[in-house]
Amino acid sequence: MQVIPGGTATFLLLFGLLLGAFAVRSALRLNRVLHLVRRGERAEGRCAERRTVDRGPGAERSYVTEYVFAFRTRDGREIEFTDHAPGPFGFEVGAPVRVSYDPSDPAKHATVAGPGAWGPAVMPAVFAVVLGGFAVGLLLGFVAMRGWI
Template sequence: MDVLPGGTATFLLLFGLFLGAFAVRSALRLIRVLRLVRHGQHVEGRCSDRRVEDRGSGTENRYRTEYVFAFRTPDGREVEFTDHAPGPFGFEVGAPIRVTYDPADPSGRATVAGPGAWGPLLMPAVFAVVLGLFSVGLIAGFAAML
């Protein structure tokens, strides 16, 4: 029984496009972080908080850890932000870290990516490459079925 019109070919196309969208999203995140690391302003910051979120007993990864970082801009403003995947081992609260931010929008565009914390660059790169390869394979499978 075919669930979708066109059966397997339609599934390959839709799933390939779906994974491709996530690959593009990860690639855009990687580009934004790389641009920020290269052209942003570097300051000394710290890990200000580590929050553990309980997602409930029905989920595969029940607990999720979120790291909050803080830094002070040259004009004296204290800015806090969260960053994706700070690293494999995380940070202790109060640990110093290099922060890179956009002076035009310090609270909206800041990252800890760089020496000592490659997670914000590594994770989007892995997702973009792996999902991109799967997407290309699925779309090539669709094209072969035509």
């Protein structure tokens, strides 16, 4: 009895496409972060809060540390945002950071990536490369099973 119509080939195709979608999402996140680092407005900010968030009972790591950063835009607005862990040890509350942001929407498009805090750029790059590699391998397996190569 086949659970999936088409069997293994269909599984390879669907799982490869799923991983590929996550790889593309990570690559887009990396592109956005690098764009902000290169062309965004800069401001001095600080680590406003370091909190532990419960991911729920079904998660493998049920608690994760989340960093909230705050900065003031050129026009005087106080903005708070969360960003990926800036490095292996993170920041202490009150630590100064350099923020790069998009002046048209600073609350949505801001990062602390840059000298001393490359975590927000490294993590999406790692996910894009690793998941992209697995996706390519699975899709090549699908193509080989179908006899197209």
